[in-house]
Amino acid sequence: MNEAARRIVPMAKDQGDATYREAPNNLEAEQALLGAILVNNDAFYRVSDFLKPVHLNEPLHRKIFEVAGDIIRMGKTANPVTIKTFLKADEKVGDMTVAQYLARLASEAVSIINAEDYGRAIYDLALRRSLITIGEDMVNIAYDAPLDMPPQSQIEDAERRLFELAETGRYDGGFQAFNDAVALAIDMAGQAFERDGHLSGISSGIQSLDARMGGLQRSDLIVLAGRPGMGKTSLATNIAWNVAHAYEPEVQADGSFKARNGGVVGFYSLEMSSEQLATRIISEQTDVSSSKIRRGDISEAEFEKLVGFSQTMQKTPLYIDQTGGISIAQLSARARRLKRQRGLDCLVVDYIQLMTGSGKSSDNRVQEITQITTGLKALGKELNVPIIALSQLSRQVESREDKRPQLSDLRESGSIEQDADVVLFVFREEYYVKNMEPRDEFDPKYEEWKQKFEAVKGTADVIIAKQRHGPTGTVKLAFQSEFTRFTDLADPSFTQYEEH
Template structure:
C-alpha cells in the first residue's frame, strides 16, 4: 500500500507560548513602585511594548508618566489612573499593585531585569517576522512577488538588528540637542573640521561642509561633464582617508573617511576600477586599455593598484536593480562590513517596484527618490546619487544647469537635501572654434585659456547652507578633479 505524503493538517501543530518571563516583569514593576529611582535605571531602553502582559504595559506606562511629571508613583497613586472597579484577572487593581510591590526586586538588579525583557521582546519580534513571512508565502497577493517578500523581510530584520524594534517614535528635543553637540565635537576633532565626511576637495567641503549623514545628495550634469569622474574621485578620497577606532564593546567606529558602497549600474566593476586607477596613477585610461604604456608607467600602475587593493571601497555592478533590491543590498553591506557613504551611478538606471503597469516614469522616479531618501535616514549615511539632466540645457545660450533641468521628475529636487551640478565651459566652447587667424578666433582662444582644465560644481540647493559655485581643476586625460590652486599660490610669471 502506497504511503501518501504527510499533510500539514495530519498532525496538529504544537501550541507554544511566545518567549516571556512574567516573574521578572512583576518584580521589576514592583521595584519601580517601591523606589522610583529604579525607573531611571531602565528608562533609556525599556518601553511599554517590551512587556508581554498587557496589564503590565499599562502599569509601566502610567508609572512612567507620573515619574516624568515629577510625582511619586506608588501602588496608591497609580491605582487612581485605573477605573475603580477594574480588575487584572480576578484581582482588583489595588490588590494587584500591592502584590507587585511585595514581589519587588532590588534596584541593583533592575537594569539586568530590564535587559532581559528587551531580549525577550526581540525574540517575540523575530517570531512575528517569521510568522508573517510564512503567511505571506502561503497566501501571496498577485502583486507581491517572492523577490518583494525577501526585500521586505530583510528590511524588517535590519530594523531589528539596528534598533531592536520595528517602529520609531518621538524623541525629546534634549536628545536631539545632545546629538547636535556631539556632531559639532566630532567636526572639531575631524581633519578639516567638517561636520560631514570630507570629499577630499577642499573648496567643495568648504561650500557644503562635507557629506552629511542621512542626506540625499544629487550630483547632476549633461553627458561628458564628468559626473562619474567626480563621484569616483570623492569615493576614492573617502575610502583612502578611512580610519577607525575600536569601541569598548569591540565594534569599530569610523573616525575619519569612511567605508564606501558604490552601485555602478552603467559600468562594470572592471571599467570603474580602470577609471579610478587612471585617476590616481596619472596614466590615461585609454592607454591602460590599449596597453600603450612604458615600464615606468606600468610600475606606477602596479604601485597604485597595490595601494587601492586594501581600500574599503565595495562595488556592485549589477544592472537593472529595483530600489528595493538596492536597499536590501545596502543594508546587507552595512550589516556585514560597515557602511559610511553610498554612491549610485546613476539614478535613472534604477527601477521602481513595478507594482502597477500604468505607473508613469515620473511616478517611478518619485518612488525611487523617496526610497533613496528613506534609505539615507534608515542607514544614517549620506547617499550620493548621480542624475541626468534634460536636453533643454542645450537650447540655452548659457548652458549652466538649473534645478528645472533635472530630468523626469520634480521629486528629485524635492527629496534631495543637496543638489549639485557639474559644468565644464571648455566642452561647449571647444565645439565653437572659429576660423583660425580671424579676430573671432583670437577672442575664442583667450576664452579657451580661461576655461581649459576648469570645472564648476554649482550647488543649486542645500538645506544646511548657502548655494553657490565651486571652481575645480579638471584633468581630462585621466578624468581627475582636484582643488584649484588660488592665484596667490601660483608661481610668478616670467616676462
C-alpha cells in the same frame, strides 16, 4: 518577589487541543537589573547604550527603567524614594504598593557586575518577541494578501523590518520623543567637533565643496547631474575614493565598528564595469592616464606605481556592484546586506536613468523615475547614509546660449528635484569653449578664443542649485582631464565659491 510582580496568572497550558505559549521573557532578570540600578546608578550606564525601556516586557518595569534613566542623565540619584514620586501611588503590584515594590527591588539587588549580563538577556528576549511578531505578520499577510499586493513586495517589507530590527533592536517606527531628537542633534554636533575639519557630515575630500555643504549629510539624497562629458562620474568616483580612503573605524560598546572619519562606500556602477571604474580610480590617484593604462603604454616606474597603489586599494572599504538595469528593490536589498555584513556610510548610484522601478512594467517613465527617487530617499533615511545619485540632464541645455544647467533641465521627472535634499550640477566651460576653436589659427577671432580658453582651462564649476541645509552657489574646482580628477584650486587668490 516573582509572584508579587505578576498581575495576571497565565491560563493553564493545556486546554484540550489548544496549547498556550507565552512570549519569551525573563521577569527575574528585569527585576535583578532594576535592583542593581536602584542600588548603584553606575549600573545604568553599563546597559544604556543598547537597552531601551521598550525592551523590557513588564510595563511597570519599562516605566521604572525610563524614569531612572531620566533622573540619572540629569545628574541626580535614582533610588526608590526619588523614583516613586513619578509613578502612580495607588498602583498595586500583587499585594504590594509600588513604593514597597521599589524598596524590595533594591533590597534584593544583585551585584552591579552582573548588570550587563542581565541587560543582554533582556535585550535578546525582546528581539525574539519582535521576531515572533514579524513572523506572525508575515503569515497573516501571506494568507490574506489582497490581489494587488505581489509576494515580492511582502518580501521587501519583511526584509526591511528585519534589517531595522537587526540595526536598532526594534522595527516599529512611530513617534519619537522630542528630547531623544535633541539628544541625537547634540551627539551630531559633538561628532562634528571631534571629526577632522569639524564637519557635521562625511568629508567629500574636496575642502571647498565641504565648506559650502558641511560634508555629506547622513540620510540626504544628493543628486549630482550634468551633460555627457562634464565629468559627473569622475566627481562621484573622486568623492567615493576620498571617503573610503579616509576611513578610520572606531569600536563601539557592543563590539561593532563605526566610522570616526571617512566611511565604507557602496558604489552601484550601472554604466561602467567594475574594471573600468577601478581603472579610473587608479588613474586619478597615480597620475597615470587611463588611456595609457588601457593600452599598456606605461613605463616600468609607472607600473610600479600601479602595483603599489593596488595594494592600497585592497585595504580600502569601497565595494562595487556592476549590475546593469538594477531595480530600486534589488538595490535596497543589497545595500541593507552590505551594511549588515561590512558596514555602510555612503552610497553612490551611477546613474538614476539606468535603474528600473519595482512595480509592474509601465510605459510611463516619469512615474517610474518618481518611484526610484522616492525609493532612494527612503533608503537613505532607513540606512542613515548619504546617497549620491547621478542623473542626466535634458538636451535643451545645448540649445541655449548659456550652457549652465538649471533645475528645470533635470531629465524625465520633477520628482528628482523634489525628493533631492541637495542638487549639484557639474559644468565645465572648457568643454564648450574648446569646441568653438576657429579652424584657422590666423583668424582674427583666434586670439580672442585662445584667451578665453586659457581662462577656463583646467577648471570646473560645481553649481549647488538646491540645498535644504544651507546656501546655494557655485564652487570653483580644478579639473585634470587626463586623470579625470577634481581637486581644490591651488591658487588661493581664485574665488572658491560665489553666492547665489
